[in-house]
Amino acid sequence: MAIQKVGVVGCGLMGSGIAQVAAASGFQTVVREVNAALVEKGLTGIEKNLNRLVEKGTINEAVKVEIRGRLKGTTSIEDLKSCDLIIEAIIEQLPAKRELFAALDAICPPATIFASNTSSLTITEIATATKRSQRFVGLHFFNPVPVMKLVEVVRTIATDEVVYEEMVAFGTKLGKTPVRAKDSTGFIVNRLLVPYLLDAIRALEEGVGSIEDIDNSMKLGCGHPMGPLTLLDFVGLDTTYYISQIMFDEFKERRFAAPPLLKRMVLAGWNGRKSGRGFYDYTDPQKPKAMKF
DSSP states (O other), X not given: OOOOEEEEEOOSHHHHHHHHHXXXXXXXXXXXXXXXXXXXXXXXXHXXXXXXXXXXXXXXXXXXXXXXXXXXXESOGGGGTTOSEEEEOOOSOHHHHHHHHHHHHHHSOTTOEEEEOOSSSOHXXXXXXXXXXXXXXXXXXXXXXXXXXXXXXXXXXXXXXXXHHHHHHHHHHTTOEEEEEESXXXXXXXXXXHHHHHHHHHHHHTTSSOHHHHHHHHHHHHOOSSOHHHHHHHHOHHHHHHHHHHHHHHHOOGGGSOOHHHHHHHHTXXXXXXXXXXXXXXXXXXXXXXXXX
């Protein structure tokens, strides 16, 4: 089945990015939020992104108008029932995702494909809330979605092969490089990234190096665009802590266990850039200063 109309549930940072990319790739796109204020906030963010692209000369005004014309915001779940594909990008909590997909399953035709943008939860467990496990996949995008070129296309043991291949092709149509991943907690990227980030915190805890030296070592020694502690602040320490808990619960391996320092920082509300303080102090966002522990 050719995908023509895409539904996105959630118009936050990830959902609005997915909706923007889908509309920019020629798909009629409906993005749903729980209230009008959140819909407006998400669409305003997309408008700003498109205006920046016009200013840079990446697209012209006419193309911007075409993209915006393919994009509709709504608060009604009923507006999603005519979509060929629905991508969920809501809060990273299993009960909320299962409740959403159960509701969608009740109103959508059997042919509609469901996808979750979860970064850590198992697709299989989310899919059991529906009667279409064979038409359920993971589509894990990366922030910021319009910029990042990767999408993990996650297949469960129940996913139909034809559906899966259609989703791989869909990722390519969005201008992304799709990678094929099995439904294992953390998929490919977080399976490798989270232990690396947690080890960087352990290295700091154990006095292996300072915040600046650990970050500079990985930037200059390994060619990483940013050091692990800077990356933790960017991703969000609370987000990393939550994902590590899910992964440790699944695998029971120390490499996925949150170091004590990470737990203490999250409890203190030091969640990184978004809170103004993490491994760096962002009082002056242009000149972050390493914290002292």
